[in-house]
Amino acid sequence: MAQNGNKQVFSPWTDPSAKPLIQFKNVTKKFGEFVAIDDLSIDIFEREFFALLGPSGCGKTTLMRMLAGFETPTTGTILLSGQDISPIPPNKRAVNMMFQSYALFPHLSIWDNIAFGLRREGGSKDAIAARVEDMLRLTRLTKFARRKPHQISGGQRQRVALARSLAKAPKLLLLDEPLGALDKKLRQDTQFELMDIQEKTGTTFVIVTHDQEEAMTVASRVAVMDEGRMIQVDTPDRIYEAPNSVYVADFIGEVNIIQGSASQSGDTVDITFAEGQPTIRGTTDKKFANGEKIAFAIRPEKVSISAEKPDDMENALQGKILDIAYLGNISTYHVELPNGQIIKSQIANTRRISRRIFTWEDTVWVSFTDTAGILLKV
Amino acid sequence: MRRFSWFNATALTLGFAFLYLPMLVLIFYSFNKSKLVTVWAGFSTQWYGELFRNEAFLDAAINTLKVAVISSTIATVLGTMAAYVLIRSGRFAGRTLFSGMIYAPLVMPEVITGLSLLLLFIGIGLDRGILTIVLAHTTFAMCYVSVVVSSRLMTFDRSLEEAALDLGCSAFEAFRLVTLPIIAPAVISGWLLAFTLSLDDLVIASFTAGPSATTLPIKIFSAVRLGVSPEINALSTIMISVVAVGVISASLISKRAAVQQKRDEQAADRAAG
Numbered sequence: 001m002a003q004n005g006n007k008q009v010f011s012p013w014t015d016p017s018a019k020p021l022i023q024f025k026n027v028t029k030k031f032g033e034f035v036a037i038d039d040l041s042i043d044i045f046e047r048e049f050f051a052l053l054g055p056s057g058c059g060k061t062t063l064m065r066m067l068a069g070f071e072t073p074t075t076g077t078i079l080l081s082g083q084d085i086s087p088i089p090p091n092k093r094a095v096n097m098m099f100q101s102y103a104l105f106p107h108l109s110i111w112d113n114i115a116f117g118l119r120r121e122g123g124s125k126d127a128i129a130a131r132v133e134d135m136l137r138l139t140r141l142t143k144f145a146r147r148k149p150h151q152i153s154g155g156q157r158q159r160v161a162l163a164r165s166l167a168k169a170p171k172l173l174l175l176d177e178p179l180g181a182l183d184k185k186l187r188q189d190t191q192f193e194l195m196d197i198q199e200k201t202g203t204t205f206v207i208v209t210h211d212q213e214e215a216m217t218v219a220s221r222v223a224v225m226d227e228g229r230m231i232q233v234d235t236p237d238r239i240y241e242a243p244n245s246v247y248v249a250d251f252i253g254e255v256n257i258i259q260g261s262a263s264q265s266g267d268t269v270d271i272t273f274a275e276g277q278p279t280i281r282g283t284t285d286k287k288f289a290n291g292e293k294i295a296f297a298i299r300p301e302k303v304s305i306s307a308e309k310p311d312d313m314e315n316a317l318q319g320k321i322l323d324i325a326y327l328g329n330i331s332t333y334h335v336e337l338p339n340g341q342i343i344k345s346q347i348a349n350t351r352r353i354s355r356r357i358f359t360w361e362d363t364v365w366v367s368f369t370d371t372a373g374i375l376l377k378v
Numbered sequence: 379m380r381r382f383s384w385f386n387a388t389a390l391t392l393g394f395a396f397l398y399l400p401m402l403v404l405i406f407y408s409f410n411k412s413k414l415v416t417v418w419a420g421f422s423t424q425w426y427g428e429l430f431r432n433e434a435f436l437d438a439a440i441n442t443l444k445v446a447v448i449s450s451t452i453a454t455v456l457g458t459m460a461a462y463v464l465i466r467s468g469r470f471a472g473r474t475l476f477s478g479m480i481y482a483p484l485v486m487p488e489v490i491t492g493l494s495l496l497l498l499f500i501g502i503g504l505d506r507g508i509l510t511i512v513l514a515h516t517t518f519a520m521c522y523v524s525v526v527v528s529s530r531l532m533t534f535d536r537s538l539e540e541a542a543l544d545l546g547c548s549a550f551e552a553f554r555l556v557t558l559p560i561i562a563p564a565v566i567s568g569w570l571l572a573f574t575l576s577l578d579d580l581v582i583a584s585f586t587a588g589p590s591a592t593t594l595p596i597k598i599f600s601a602v603r604l605g606v607s608p609e610i611n612a613l614s615t616i617m618i619s620v621v622a623v624g625v626i627s628a629s630l631i632s633k634r635a636a637v638q639q640k641r642d643e644q645a646a647d648r649a650a651g
Contacts, residue, residue, distance in 0.1 A: 070540055090543045103541035107559045116555075117545030151642040168545070 010220060011235075012045035019082070021046045021172065021204050022067065027076035029062055029228075036062040037073070038228035049198050049205045051215035053251075054225035060208045063225075064174050067206065068097045081171065091120075096170040100177040102161035104149040110160050111136075111145040117168045135163040138197060155186050162194075166201060175207040179214060191217045212252050216240065224248050240299075246376050249297040254332075256303065256343050258296040259378060262288040269375055271296050274339035281314050284375040298373035300346035305333055305358060306365050313367035319343065321362045326353065333358065335366050401618060408611035415606045425612040435613065438597040442577060445508060445593060449515035450572035456516070457523025457572075458565055462553070464524070465531040483521045491518055492585030499586065506588030514586040515579060519572035526571060530564035563632060570628060574621065 012018040020043035029037040036059045044050050052060035065071045066078060069090030077084050085093060096117070104113055114135050118128045136142045139159040144152050149160065158178065165173055178194070179187045195218050198205050209215050215222045216236040223233040224247075232239060232248045243249035246257060258280060260273030269288060270279040273296075280296055288294055309316050322342065323334040326349075333345045343366050349356075358364055408426075412419035429435060464477050483491060495514045496506075504510055538560070542552035558565070580595040587596060594617075598610055 068540075068544060070543075090540070091546045091548060095544075097541070097544045099537045099541055101535060101537050103535065103537040105538065105541075105556055105560075116542075120546030120551070148642070150639055151646050153646050156646075164541075164545070 010047070012048070013043065013221065018045055020044060021048075021081060022206075023077075023079040023082075024063075025077045025079065027066070027073045027078060029059075029066065029071060030074045035228050037066075039076070040228065040230060042223065042230060042233060044204065044206065046204055047202055049195065049207070049218055049220045051219035051222045052206065052208045052225060053212055053215040053222055054210065055251075056210060058225040059228040060225050061176065062228075064097070064176055064206065064208050067172065068095055068174055069093050094171040095174065096165040096168055096172075097174040097176065098161050098165040098178050100180055102149075102157050102181075104157060104160055104164070106149055109146055109148055110141060110152070113149065113160055114164045114167050116164065121168065131167060135167050138166070138200070139163040154181055155190065158182060158190065159193075162197070166197070166203065169201075170203065172204045172206065175205060177208055177210070179209075179211075187214070188217075194218055216252070224251055226251075242374060243297065243376070246295050246297065246378065249374070249376065254300050254344060254346070256298050256300065258298075258341065258343075259293065260296065262292045262294045262375070263290050264288050268370065269294075271375075274337070274341065277317065277337065277339060278315075280317075280373075281370045282373050282375050283370050286375065286377075288375070288377075293378050295376045295378050296373050297376055298368055300332060300344040301330075302372040303343060303345040303366050303368050305335070305345050305347060306367065307357070307362075309365050310367050314370035316365050316367040317343065318363065318365055321358055321360055321364060324358075324360065331356075333364075335364060404611055405615045405618065408608065408615040410608055410611075413608065415608060415611065425608040426616075429609050429612050429616075432609065435594070435597060435609070438592050438594045441508060441511075441591050442594040445511045445515060445583075446573050446576040449512045449576050450519055450569050452512070452516045453519035453572045454523050454565060454569045457520040457568060458527050460520065461524040461528035461531055462557075465528050465534075480521055480524055483518050484525070488518075488579075488581040492582040495582065496585045505590075506586060507591045510586045510588070511583055511591065511593065514582050515572075515576040518582065519575050522571050522575060523565075523568035526568040527561065527564050530561050534561065563635075567628070570624065574624075577617075577621075 022042075022044040024040050024042045027037055027040050028035065038059075040059075040063070052063060054060050062071060066073055067080075067085075069085070069088065072086055078086065080093070080095070105116065108116065111132060114132045115128055118131055123131075132145075133142070136145055139162060141156065141159055141163060144156060144160075149157055152160070158181070162178070175194075179190050182190060191214060194205075198218075205218075207215070207218065216239075219236060221233060222236055222239050223230045224239065225231065226247055232244045234242075239248065239252055243252065249255045250257065258271065258273050260271040260280070263270050263272070264284075264287070267283050267285065269282050269284055271282065271294065272279050282296055304310070304313070309318075317337055319335040319337040321333055322336045325332040325334070328349070330346050330348050333347065335343045335345060337343060345366055407415055407418075409421050409423065410418055411422035411424070460480055464473070464480065467473070492514070495510075495517065499506060499510050499513075534557070538556055539552050542556040543549070547555060578595055579593075580599055583593045584596050584599075587593060594613075598613065601607065601610060
């Protein structure tokens with residue numbers, strides 16, 4: 001995986017000869033009148049760590065429950081290794097799921113929880129025991145094997161749920177908000193643990209989350225969903241740097257959106273966004289009509305602040321500091337332009353706070369290069 | 379800790395006296411030597427001895443236990459199934475009607491239930507005896523069981539069943555291996571409730587019992603009409619003790635389990651934090 005530092009870049013989705021593990025073909029799911037999934041088609045490949053990201057009610061959980069077999073598509077087909085899985089009940093699918101609530105069986109010990117699925121398969125006692133011990137080692141739970149779920153901590157329960165769902169060595173593991181119940185510090189540690197386990201086992205993971213940082217950290221590809229559709233499916237860096245719509249740009253991370261009308265000449269576009277303000281220059285490979293309403297999206301960390309107008313920046317706008325959000329390592333400055341538009345600028349706090357140069361009500365210049373932002377149709 | 383005020387102490391004493399004084403009087407007089415129930419003539423356990431030599435009472439007691447065990451077991455199976463369908467099946471045609479009909483016998487006057495069962499048994503030509511009492515008790519006890527079990531199922535995390543399915547269980551295996559063990563305390567208390575209801579039922583039993591089989595409440599009731607004997611006091615004392623031991627041990631067991639679980643969870647969180 002590219003962001004994990006492997007030398008070989010993992011990107012089967014760019015290889016036309018690669019066979020997808022899962023294929024959604026024009027899948028629609030309706031609950032009564034409500035359309036949860038709207039004519040969705042997507043390929044997911046073996047060994048991928050695929051994240052479904054979106055606000056609640058966007059259909060990501062429905063998508064996952066269709067893969068697990070708890071829901072069936074209203075129309076369209078879902079293929080797993082080329083086979084239509086609609087008629088296969090959940091207990092016959094080579095798919096396992098890790099539930100948001102973990103759904104550990106409270107009356108069984110950790111050991112028996114992990115062995116539960118293996119016993120249903122009916123393997124020999126020794127084979128089951130060996131597999132359970134493997135899983136306990138993988139998730140570092142060996143010394144808790146004899147405890148009941150209520151006798152261990154939340155983080156440990158999360159690992160039991162993972163071990164139990166991995167025990168049957170499924171082709172596909174579904175994770176429904178797996179880290180939602182953990183506090184932030186533990187969640188970050190667990191994210192890396194998840195990636196580690198995914199690489200060790202080579203299982204394909206599909207994870208549902210509403211935490212964009214989590215999706216960016218763990219996933220090889222992220223699908224941003226809204227109202228039953230996938231708005232953009234791409235690698236985390238492409239999602240962040242090259243969102244295909246205002247929705248995606250706004251959903252992932254912080255962003256400044258400036259709306260205006262375009263006038264294009266070749267690669268450069270000048271955007272007129274307010275009376276009395278200079279135009280903003282951006283570059284694009286897309287085509288916009290003259291006078292077309294467009295949005296210019298730029299991340300706060302790509303905007304600098306200075307007291308004097310910088311000479312080397314393509315774009316510079318003057319404004320007044322309205323607010324400063326101090327986050328320790330970084331500060332976000334909210335700068336109000338004369339037309340009322342607010343531009344956020346994120347600056348790393350390389351000096352101690354007592355040496356901060358700018359403060360409230362200061363008049364400053366916000367500046368950025370012509371390649372820092374991205375132009376989007378509205 | 380707040381101090382115990384005089385008002386509270388008085389209220390408590392009066393309340394408990396109201397509930398338990400009659401029973402204490404009964405227990406007290408069961409150890410009376412005299413044949414006259416209300417005249418104290420010294421301590422004796424002779425009436426307990428007499429009781430165990432009285433075949434009619436023993437037969438009735440055995441009948442009662444038979445009826446209670448069989449009917450509460452059938453009622454538990456049926457009531458649990460009904461509760462499961464009501465909570466789990468989502469919406470199906472006639473669900474509201476079905477759930478209303480399950481609970482209706484709870485509020486139905488016993489006389490009417492008894493009378494209608496009697497008419498039914500006569501109509502289909504079933505001879506009245508142990509079988510008819512069992513059927514009648516099953517009928518009304520299963521509503522109580524389904525109320526107890528369905529209130530437990532309502533708070534049951536559905537994803538536990540889905541997890542079982544996901545790990546390869548059939549629907550029945552998921553119920554047997556996951557749902558049933560978890561709701562077992564509710565099922566057991568449903569059974570206990572059905573058992574005690576059957577044990578002390580007089581009205582429905584007297585409609586459905588035949589000359590070949592009577593239950594203990596019917597026997598006591600008819601004996602008392604000829605005058606209260608010390609034997610009855612002894613018998614009632616035994617029944618009170620049996621019920622008390624059952625209720626106290628059941629509540630102790632469930633309380634101990636709850637306390638233990640809470641302590642474990644706190645210990646686990648402390649260890650993690």
